[in-house]
Amino acid sequence: MRLRSWFLFPAWIWLAALFAAPFAIVMAYSFLTRGVYGGIEAPWTAESYQRLADPLYFAIVVRSFAIALAATAICLVLAFPAALFIARAPRHKNLYLQLVMLPFWTSFLVRTYAWIFLLRDTGLINTALQAIGLIHHPLPLLYNDGAVLLGLVYAYLPFMVLPIFATLERLDPSLAEAAADLGARPLSTLFRVIIPLSKPGIVAGCVLVFIPCLGAYLTPDLLGGGRTVMIGNLVQNQFTTARDWPFGSAISIVLMLLVVAGLWAFLRRESEPLV
Amino acid sequence: MNRRTFFLGIAGLAGCARDTRPRLNVYNWSAYVGPETIPDFEREFGVRVRYATYESNEELLAKVFTGNSGWDVVFPTYNRLEPMRSYGLLAPLRHDWLPNLPNLDAGFRAPAWDRSLAWGVPYMWYGTGIVYNRSVHPAPTRWADMWNPALKGRMTMLDDPEDMLGACLKKLGCSFSSTDPQELRRAEQEAIRQKPLLSAYLNAEVRDQLVAGDVLMAQLWSTTAQQAIDAAPNLAFVFPAEGFPFYCDCAVVLRESHRARLAHEFLNYLLRPHVSARVAEATKTATCNGAAHALLPPAIRDNPVLYPPPDVFARGEWPRALPPAAQRLRDRIWTEIKAS
Numbered sequence: 144m145r146l147r148s149w150f151l152f153p154a155w156i157w158l159a160a161l162f163a164a165p166f167a168i169v170m171a172y173s174f175l176t177r178g179v180y181g182g183i184e185a186p187w188t189a190e191s192y193q194r195l196a197d198p199l200y201f202a203i204v205v206r207s208f209a210i211a212l213a214a215t216a217i218c219l220v221l222a223f224p225a226a227l228f229i230a231r232a233p234r235h236k237n238l239y240l241q242l243v244m245l246p247f248w249t250s251f252l253v254r255t256y257a258w259i260f261l262l263r264d265t266g267l268i269n270t271a272l273q274a275i276g277l278i279h280h281p282l283p284l285l286y287n288d289g290a291v292l293l294g295l296v297y298a299y300l301p302f303m304v305l306p307i308f309a310t311l312e313r314l315d316p317s318l319a320e321a322a323a324d325l326g327a328r329p330l331s332t333l334f335r336v337i338i339p340l341s342k343p344g345i346v347a348g349c350v351l352v353f354i355p356c357l358g359a360y361l362t363p364d365l366l367g368g369g370r371t372v373m374i375g376n377l378v379q380n381q382f383t384t385a386r387d388w389p390f391g392s393a394i395s396i397v398l399m400l401l402v403v404a405g406l407w408a409f410l411r412r413e414s415e416p417l418v
Numbered sequence: 419m420n421r422r423t424f425f426l427g428i429a430g431l432a433g434c435a436r437d438t439r440p441r442l443n444v445y446n447w448s449a450y451v452g453p454e455t456i457p458d459f460e461r462e463f464g465v466r467v468r469y470a471t472y473e474s475n476e477e478l479l480a481k482v483f484t485g486n487s488g489w490d491v492v493f494p495t496y497n498r499l500e501p502m503r504s505y506g507l508l509a510p511l512r513h514d515w516l517p518n519l520p521n522l523d524a525g526f527r528a529p530a531w532d533r534s535l536a537w538g539v540p541y542m543w544y545g546t547g548i549v550y551n552r553s554v555h556p557a558p559t560r561w562a563d564m565w566n567p568a569l570k571g572r573m574t575m576l577d578d579p580e581d582m583l584g585a586c587l588k589k590l591g592c593s594f595s596s597t598d599p600q601e602l603r604r605a606e607q608e609a610i611r612q613k614p615l616l617s618a619y620l621n622a623e624v625r626d627q628l629v630a631g632d633v634l635m636a637q638l639w640s641t642t643a644q645q646a647i648d649a650a651p652n653l654a655f656v657f658p659a660e661g662f663p664f665y666c667d668c669a670v671v672l673r674e675s676h677r678a679r680l681a682h683e684f685l686n687y688l689l690r691p692h693v694s695a696r697v698a699e700a701t702k703t704a705t706c707n708g709a710a711h712a713l714l715p716p717a718i719r720d721n722p723v724l725y726p727p728p729d730v731f732a733r734g735e736w737p738r739a740l741p742p743a744a745q746r747l748r749d750r751i752w753t754e755i756k757a758s
Contacts, residue, residue, distance in 0.1 A: 179501065179742050182483050199750070203757055264632040283571060286618040368618025369577040372756040383476045384579055385749035 173392035191393035286368030310344030518689035523708030538668030597744035
């Protein structure tokens with residue numbers, strides 16, 4: 144083997160130890176029987192997968208997809224102008240990028256808790272609105288789907304901004320000028336030139352936001368107040384209070400397959416015109 | 419010198435530099451000892467204690483079920499003792515190594531789950547009830563008062579299937595640990611009816627919102643409720659009239675432990691009245707140690723939230739461990755409630 148191929152060796156080890164092996168364990172667990180007090184036992188069975196064919200779990204999956212899609216869409220709408228602004232900024236480009244990354248300097252858990260202090264009935268937002276007389280009773284901002292959506296958008300927005308910025312930055316500004324020379328108005332240039340050309344960044348951003356949103360469990364738990372379940376909460380519950388590891392593993396596997404299948408279809412469709 | 423001896427030498431050097439005192443490994447609930455409990459034990463017995471904490475029984479069980487967790491002493495809730503014993507995880511207690519055992523309160527010397535104290539030393543106990551803001555009129559006395567439409571959006575229940583369904587069952591006059599599918603289905607209907615009235619399902623994090631006044635009534639553990647009451651005197655606590663659950667955490671020695679003697683020394687140390695009283699005072703949790711209870715300052719000793727009077731105590735129920743089928747049904751019902 145040539146020396147060059149050995150350079151990939153650490154990456155292969157990494158992939159084998161931290162992806163392939165855990166995946167194999169989860170796969171094996173999903174076909175075992177639930178231990179009475181947690182853990183797993185013989186014999187092998189597909190019962191966990193049969194249980195998944197239940198309208199109850201289907202409804203939760205549909206719900207999770209809807210929330211993750213909505214969060215991705217909102218992120219896209221917010222992130223594109225921001226990325227365009229940064230890419231076109233004549234100065235301070237690095238500063239703006241640092242500002243996008245700034246939230247990562249603090250723990251995700253702490254930041255999510257901070258939202259509770261902002262949103263709750265006696266929180267900053269409700270107190271301020273009441274102080275200036277805009278509202279008389281606190282708005283129900285916390286512990287609903289809106290709060291979950293807000294938390295997800297807040298958490299994953301940078302993952303949308305950065306890839307879009309990367310493509311926009313590489314975009315040749317003369318293309319937009321050419322469009323203008325040929326009589327396209329700014330909006331027309333945006334929708335017919337810039338957005339189609341930044342598609343790879345948009346696709347990458349959507350994937351980077353959608354997947355973690357779909358499996359999110361901390362945000363729905365903290366900002367949803369346990370009133371709603373997403374797939375992530377369902378999985379977590381199986382490994383904690385329900386003590387049903389095989390079922391939790393089966394849900395994880397099915398979630399993974401759904402994501403892979405969805406991604407494959409999406410990328411196939413989206414990447415064709417570019418090739 | 420070949421490579422192996424070289425590495426052995428390095429390892430040996432590293433070993434010399436390390437502490438040679440015997441080491442005891444203690445895995446406990448978070449905030450469940452006093453600040454000086456562990457350092458005092460280390461000093462007196464000339465040992466080191468590796469101390470770490472967990473937040474749920476499941477977290478503990480997931481580790482110790484391997485039978486190779488590296489812990490010597492852990493503190494499971496009483497209804498986990500039987501499964502742990504049946505899986506061979508527990509070392510039987512040597513009463514001759516525990517001379518302080520008679521310090522236990524009479525109520526815990528022969529508890530229903532372990533009549534002869536063969537497996538675990540009762541450590542601390544608490545119940546689940548309702549904590550409420552005194553501005554609520556009339557003050558709640560029963561679980562049924564948590565279905566009050568006037569408090570819509572200002573109440574929370576615990577995010578815990580056992581306690582939450584248990585309260586619904588008690589409201590219906592059933593046992594807290596009911597396994598009857600029909601009773602559980604009726605409890606589910608109660609929970610779904612209650613859900614629109616609730617702000618959220620929260621555990622200990624509801625404490626801040628009770629103190630701030632966002633939440634006016636909450637299902638909560640007596641220990642956590644007492645912490646909230648200490649921070650906000652306009653809060654009060656009641657053990658509901660229909661009945662309520664008690665929980666007790668027990669100190670056990672794992673069978674995998676190679677230091678059973680030292681582990682017993684630690685258990686015996688925790689049973690000392692002064693040590694136990696300091697723990698109870700620092701953690702604001704009810705101690706199972708009668709001799710320690712007598713040493714507590716009157717404000718804590720006579721606190722009816724932590725130590726309910728006998729007539730209230732009599733309404734309490736020690737929930738049983740659930741058989742797998744009931745556990746599975748309850749989990750399904752829980753998911754249905756959450757998804758509703």
